[in-house]
Amino acid sequence: MDQPVGADAENKLIAILKVLSESSEPLGSIQIARRLAQDGVFLSERGVRYHLKIADERGYTQPGGRDGRTLTAKGKQEAKDALIPQQLGLVRDKLELMAYLTTFDPIKRTGQLAINTSIIDKSHFKKAIAAMKDVFKAGICASEMVATAEEGEKLGSVVVPEGKIGFATVCSASINGVLLKAGVPSEFKFGGVLEVKDNKPRRFVALTEYAGTSMDPSEQFIQAKMTSVGQAARTGSGKILGAFRTIPAPAREVVEEKASALKKAGIGGIYAIGNTSEPLCQIAVAPNRIGVIQIGGLNPVAAAVEAGVEIENIAESGVIDFKALLSFWEL
Numbered sequence: 001m002d003q004p005v006g007a008d009a010e011n012k013l014i015a016i017l018k019v020l021s022e023s024s025e026p027l028g029s030i031q032i033a034r035r036l037a038q039d040g041v042f043l044s045e046r047g048v049r050y051h052l053k054i055a056d057e058r059g060y061t062q063p064g065g066r067d068g069r070t071l072t073a074k075g076k077q078e079a080k081d082a083l084i085p086q087q088l089g090l091v092r093d094k095l096e097l098m099a100y101l102t103t104f105d106p107i108k109r110t111g112q113l114a115i116n117t118s119i120i121d122k123s124h125f126k127k128a129i130a131a132m133k134d135v136f137k138a139g140i141c142a143s144e145m146v147a148t149a150e151e152g153e154k155l156g157s158v159v160v161p162e163g164k165i166g167f168a169t170v171c172s173a174s175i176n177g178v179l180l181k182a183g184v185p186s187e188f189k190f191g192g193v194l195e196v197k198d199n200k201p202r203r204f205v206a207l208t209e210y211a212g213t214s215m216d217p218s219e220q221f222i223q224a225k226m227t228s229v230g231q232a233a234r235t236g237s238g239k240i241l242g243a244f245r246t247i248p249a250p251a252r253e254v255v256e257e258k259a260s261a262l263k264k265a266g267i268g269g270i271y272a273i274g275n276t277s278e279p280l281c282q283i284a285v286a287p288n289r290i291g292v293i294q295i296g297g298l299n300p301v302a303a304a305v306e307a308g309v310e311i312e313n314i315a316e317s318g319v320i321d322f323k324a325l326l327s328f329w330e331l
Contacts, residue, residue, distance in 0.1 A: 026064025063290030092210035102177020142269035156318020191217030216315035241296025
């Protein structure tokens, strides 16, 4: 039998909580043991049951049918808190993965695009859409292409809960995915709050490096109510969500060509391109590289939150086929 001892026991318990947090269904000891093995954690079914008993006693788990377990609210929080040290840089890794998984061809208009998923209460959905209109009209978004899903359906890897509507926006990593397929690697530097004046980027007033965070910066800034996207859409001046990337200087012509093709396909998002080795919006750029500012895909959702709508956001939630998207104006 696996004997839990000290820190090792806690690590195994956290590994089990992580497996449960990634499942939308109750899991039994056999399923948990198999998924642990896939992560390189080898624990017998008997050992899993022992640790689940401890999790039950601590209030982290509860029965979920057929001897399966699901996480309680306390368990979800424990899994989130315990995994944070292991997840530094997770957002950068997710962005790189989303770029790699993007297969969209802007000329043929076929393939997969990375998305963000927002969960909105059905009773507040119309209010949310109304608050987003000015943002889409002003083009303060990665794309006007969106998708919706009813309860029980999926958007990316997210299952829409009961009583909610799922709303997908194109993630700015899709642009980097198209560039990657064209042979242009992007360095994911940071996400931030970008001050704009007269519809032009001025400076970043808040920054979070992707390499040092476990939560997408856009989600953080929306929760902290640090944006004024609606105002920026209406007046041309305000604070919006933006991202800073850098590319090799010789790739400029390819980037501009792909940006043009993406725009014709309904995907914008590239707000500004700097000059070789020169700062962009007061951000220093390494030699032989060019700074690129991209508009955050969650800007329309930020405007809805500013209007008082409660929304849960899951950035970089997966990919979706371009054909499954529709224009925001068709909603």
